[in-house]
Amino acid sequence: MAAARRHRRVAASQPGFLPLKADLDGRLTTGCRKRVNKNKKKNWNKYSDIQDVEEFLDDVRLQERATGGLIADKPDDSLFFVDTGNQKSVPEPGGVGKKGRNSKPLRIDLILQPDSRIAPPKDVLAHQRPNAKKERRAAQKAEKLAAMGVLPRRQKLLHRLPAALSFKEKPVTSKDPERNFYDLWSGGSPETADLYYLEQTKKKLVKRPEKLNEKPSVLPAVEVIAPGGSYNPDFFSHQALLLEAHEVEVQKLKAQERLQRKLAINKADIATEVSTFEEQIEGLVEEEEEPKLEAEQVAEDAVDESVGPAAQQEKKTEKQRKKEKAERIKELQKKAERKMIDSRQQLFKLRSISADVKEMVQRTKRRQVQRKARQEAQKSLPRRLGKLKFQAPDLDVQLSDEIPGSLRSLKPEGSILKDRFKSLQKRNLIEPRERAKFRRKHKLKYVEKRAFREIK
Numbered sequence: 001m002a003a004a005r006r007h008r009r010v011a012a013s014q015p016g017f018l019p020l021k022a023d024l025d026g027r028l029t030t031g032c033r034k035r036v037n038k039n040k041k042k043n044w045n046k047y048s049d050i051q052d053v054e055e056f057l058d059d060v061r062l063q064e065r066a067t068g069g070l071i072a073d074k075p076d077d078s079l080f081f082v083d084t085g086n087q088k089s090v091p092e093p094g095g096v097g098k099k100g101r102n103s104k105p106l107r108i109d110l111i112l113q114p115d116s117r118i119a120p121p122k123d124v125l126a127h128q129r130p131n132a133k134k135e136r137r138a139a140q141k142a143e144k145l146a147a148m149g150v151l152p153r154r155q156k157l158l159h160r161l162p163a164a165l166s167f168k169e170k171p172v173t174s175k176d177p178e179r180n181f182y183d184l185w186s187g188g189s190p191e192t193a194d195l196y197y198l199e200q201t202k203k204k205l206v207k208r209p210e211k212l213n214e215k216p217s218v219l220p221a222v223e224v225i226a227p228g229g230s231y232n233p234d235f236f237s238h239q240a241l242l243l244e245a246h247e248v249e250v251q252k253l254k255a256q257e258r259l260q261r262k263l264a265i266n267k268a269d270i271a272t273e274v275s276t277f278e279e280q281i282e283g284l285v286e287e288e289e290e291p292k293l294e295a296e297q298v299a300e301d302a303v304d305e306s307v308g309p310a311a312q313q314e315k316k317t318e319k320q321r322k323k324e325k326a327e328r329i330k331e332l333q334k335k336a337e338r339k340m341i342d343s344r345q346q347l348f349k350l351r352s353i354s355a356d357v358k359e360m361v362q363r364t365k366r367r368q369v370q371r372k373a374r375q376e377a378q379k380s381l382p383r384r385l386g387k388l389k390f391q392a393p394d395l396d397v398q399l400s401d402e403i404p405g406s407l408r409s410l411k412p413e414g415s416i417l418k419d420r421f422k423s424l425q426k427r428n429l430i431e432p433r434e435r436a437k438f439r440r441k442h443k444l445k446y447v448e449k450r451a452f453r454e455i456k
Contacts, residue, residue, distance in 0.1 A: 068117035216428035218379045223423070229396060231403070231410045238400070245395045386431035393422045 036047045063070050071079065129135070142152060151159075198204035227233060228241030316324075346353070382390040396414045404410045424430045 064118055065116040217382075217426070219427050221423065221427070225396075231407050233403070238403070241395070241397050242399075245397045248395065382426050382432075383428050385428065386433075388432040388434060390425055390432045392426075393418070 034047065036043050038044075060070065067074060145152065195204070226241050226244075227237040228239070230237075233241075398413075425432050
């Protein structure tokens with residue numbers, strides 16, 4: 001209590017402090033001092049009088065709200081004015097007369113206006129930004145690069161884009177109210193490009209994949225026969241066609257002979273009477289042991305000695321290990337020196353190295369040309385589409401004595417259906433096939449009828 005009274009006395013005795021309330025005029029009311037025990041905590045709040053301190057602080061807050069600060073700190077011009085008598089009020093040029101009430105604010109607006117002149121506290125969270133330090137560094141780096149003339153990645157991508165971008169127009173949907181309407185029950189088809197109408201009436205074709213537009217083979221659908229296959233061919237053309245057919249038959253004979261050679265039985269492996277008899281009496285007759293030669297005996301003894309226990313390797317001394325280590329280091333140094341000398345010598349081989357590089361480039365180009373030619377040649381060959389290989393049909397050729405004299409006496413050869421079927425296989429449109437084999441599901445059952453038995 002004595003401390004609170006002392007604080008009030010100190011606050012009121014401050015030089016220049018002007019209380020705003022009338023009760024804080026500096027006069028202190030002294031009463032009868034009550035003697036209490038201060039060494040107990042429960043008596044601190046019970047017998048401590050802080051009313052004067054709270055009144056002083058309330059007066060300070062009132063001054064801050066009303067005047068924006070303490071009155072003692074205000075200058076005299078803001079607190080006092082010189083009264084020089086009644087002065088005629090000069091109307092403002094843009095003002096309103098007495099009856100103009102728009103110049104005076106409404107009372108409700110005055111009530112809603114803040115009456116405190118204390119500035120609001122600064123909102124720290126409003127000025128804080130996430131990753132502000134990182135963004136500031138990025139901005140500084142961008143400014144530095146811009147000063148050097150380096151464009152950021154986003155602007156580079158914008159410059160790479162074409163100048164005139166073609167934007168695709170969105171198709172008009174069936175739910176679009178601005179689309180064109182047509183008579184559904186009209187006689188003729190409406191002239192409209194409505195996507196929904198074209199899809200529902202099946203007039204719009206399905207978009208084909210690009211792969212379907214590529215032909216699987218460059219061969220024509222109908223191949224023209226060689227000039228030698230005419231009903232009245234030229235002699236040389238007919239002989240060239242006969243030679244081609246002859247080569248095909250020779251290849252077939254060679255393949256057949258090759259297969260026969262692989263399947264042939266070796267006559268030396270066929271059992272004879274003598275070999276059969278020797279196999280039967282094997283183990284029944286005791287054969288006399290022939291005396292071994294001295295050289296064979298010596299070789300066997302050497303083998304027996306080598307099979308014995310391996311000799312243990314002697315432990316190396318410290319001197320031997322150091323010597324081997326020095327030799328290894330010396331060998332590594334020689335290799336490093338040799339490598340350095342070789343790298344230096346390569347400087348004098350630049351001409352030969354450039355020649356080797358040119359030769360390598362030319363070799364690569366030749367291989368590319370060959371590979372491209374091979375790929376172009378494979379386009380005209382049948383591919384392996386199934387488990388069977390494509391077998392070319394036999395050539396339709398007539399011998400010299402079979403050539404007819406006129407078109408009227410020409411005999412038909414081959415089959416158009418088989419020719420078209422082989423053409424589809426050759427052009428990789430269908431896989432090679434073979435005729436399905438007839439397989440009986442159930443076995444045949446032979447039954448003897450009664451009529452047959454009676455005849456019997």
